[in-house]
Amino acid sequence: MPDPHPSRPFKGDKHAPHADKRSLFERLVEFVSPGVDSRDELIETLADAEHRELIAPESRMMLEGVIRMADLSAGDAMVPTPRMDVLSIDSPYEELLWAVIDTGHSRFPVYEGSRENIIGTLMAKDLLKLQRAPELNLRTLLRPAVFVPESKGLNELLRDFRANRNHLAIVVDEFGNTAGLITIEDVLEEIVGEIEDEFDDKNGESGIYTLADGSHRVAGDTDIAAVNEAFVVDLPVDDFDTIGGLVAQELGRVPRRGESVTIANLVFSVMLTRGGAVRWFKVTRSQEVALGSDGA
Numbered sequence: 378m379p380d381p382h383p384s385r386p387f388k389g390d391k392h393a394p395h396a397d398k399r400s401l402f403e404r405l406v407e408f409v410s411p412g413v414d415s416r417d418e419l420i421e422t423l424a425d426a427e428h429r430e431l432i433a434p435e436s437r438m439m440l441e442g443v444i445r446m447a448d449l450s451a452g453d454a455m456v457p458t459p460r461m462d463v464l465s466i467d468s469p470y471e472e473l474l475w476a477v478i479d480t481g482h483s484r485f486p487v488y489e490g491s492r493e494n495i496i497g498t499l500m501a502k503d504l505l506k507l508q509r510a511p512e513l514n515l516r517t518l519l520r521p522a523v524f525v526p527e528s529k530g531l532n533e534l535l536r537d538f539r540a541n542r543n544h545l546a547i548v549v550d551e552f553g554n555t556a557g558l559i560t561i562e563d564v565l566e567e568i569v570g571e572i573e574d575e576f577d578d579k580n581g582e583s584g585i586y587t588l589a590d591g592s593h594r595v596a597g598d599t600d601i602a603a604v605n606e607a608f609v610v611d612l613p614v615d616d617f618d619t620i621g622g623l624v625a626q627e628l629g630r631v632p633r634r635g636e637s638v639t640i641a642n643l644v645f646s647v648m649l650t651r652g653g654a655v656r657w658f659k660v661t662r663s664q665e666v667a668l669g670s671d672g673a
Contacts, residue, residue, distance in 0.1 A: 416444055442568035451534055452527030454567060455548045455557035460635035463488050464499060466515060470507050473515075477501045480648070484545045486558060487519055493555040495522050495547050522547050527556055535564045594648065597621030597655035608660070610641045620645070621655045631655065639663050 420441055427437040462480045464473055466489045476485070483502070486495045497519030507513055523546040525534060538544065538561040550556040584596030585607050595604065601614045601623055617623045624638050624645050625631050632638060632655060637646040648657040 420444060439568055446531045446564075446567045449531045449567060450527060451525050451529045451531065451546070451548045451559050452556065454531060454563045455527075455559040456563075456634060457557045458493060458555050460633065461486060461492070461558050463492055463495070465489070466496060466519075470504070470511070473499075473507075474504060477504060484560075486522065486545070486547060487515075495555055497522050498545060524549050525559070527551070531564050531567060534559070535561070538564065593660045595620060595645075595658045595660050597624075597658065608643055610643060612641055620658070624655065624658070 423432070423437045423440055426432045427434055432440075462476070462482055462485060464476055464485045464487045466487050468476075483500065485499045485501070487497050487499050488494050489496045497516075498521070499515075499519055503518045506518060507515065523541070523543050525537075525546045525548055527548055527550055534546070538546075544561045546559055547555060548557045548559055584599035585603065586594045593607070598619045598621060600618060601612050601620055604610070604620050605612055605614070612620075612623060617626065624640065627640055628636070628638050631650070632645075632647045634647050634650050637644050639645075642663045644661045644663050646659040646661070647655050648659050650656060
C-alpha cells in the first residue's frame with residue numbers, strides 16, 4: 378500500500394533534489410498572484426495585495442520602488458550640474474564654512490577653475506581640521522571624486538556605493554563632461570521614498586527657521602498663514618494651504634532645485650526637493666536680492 382504521506386526533503390537541506398532556490402521576493406510574487414507576465418501587472422498585483430491587506434502599504438511602496446528602479450539610471454536621479462552645491466578650491470575658509478552651514482550637506486564636490494572641473498570631494502567635518510591648523514592646504518583634505526556615466530543603472534550604482542563605502546558620485550555624460558551628482562540617499566529614496574534627516578526634521582515645530590545671514594529656511598508644507606505671520610505679508614490662502622502649493626501655482630509647475638520665484642516681495646529659492654515636491658525654500662526679501670546680498 379503506498380504511503381499516503383510521502384517523505385519530503387527537510388526545508389533546510391540544501392542537498393535535497395527539489396530544494397526551492399527561489400528568492401523570498403520571487404516566492405512572495407508567486408504567492409500573491411502566480412502567472413504575472415509584466416512589471417505593470419506585477420505592480421497592479423502588489424496594489425491589489427495591499428488592498429486585500431496581504432502586505433502593508435509601506436511594504437508595497439518599497440517593492441514597487443525596487444521594481445521601478447531596475448529601469449532607472451544615474452541620469453534619472455541625479456542633481457544636474459547647474460543646481461549642484463559645490464565649493465571652489467580657492468575659496469577662503471570662512472566662505473567654505475558659510476556654504477556648509479547654509480546648505481546642510483555633509484559632502485561637497487570641489488572644483489578648480491570652472492564648476493564642471495571637479496577635482497575631489499570635501500567632507501564637511503574635515504573643515505574642522507583647517508580651523509585647528511590653518512596652515513593646512515585644502516587640497517590635502519580632499520578625497521578622490523568618484524565618476525559614473527549617466528547610463529549607469531541605479532541597481533549597479535547602489536551595489537558600488539555599498540561595496541566602496543562611498544556616498545557621492547559625479548555623473549558624467551557621453552563626452553566626459555560633468556552632468557550632475559548623485560548620492561546614496563538619492564538612490565535609496567527611489568525605493569523607500571523620502572528619507573528624513575536632521576536637515577528635514579521639524580519635530581512638530583514651525584517650518585520656518587532663521588539662517589545665519591538673516592534669510593530664512595521655510596518648509597514647503599508650511600501653512601501660508603504661518604508665512605504671512607512670520608514675514609508680515611498677505612499671501613492668498615483661499616486656493617492653497619501650503620507655501621509649496623502656492624509657489625508651484627505661481628510658476629505653473631513644481632520648481633526645481635536652484636530656481637527662484639518672487640511673490641509679494643519675497644524670493645523663494647528652492648533648496649531641496651523630494652518626490653516631486655519642494656521640501657525647503659530659502660526665503661529672502663526681494664530688495665536684498667536686488668542689492669546682491671543673496672549670493673550667486
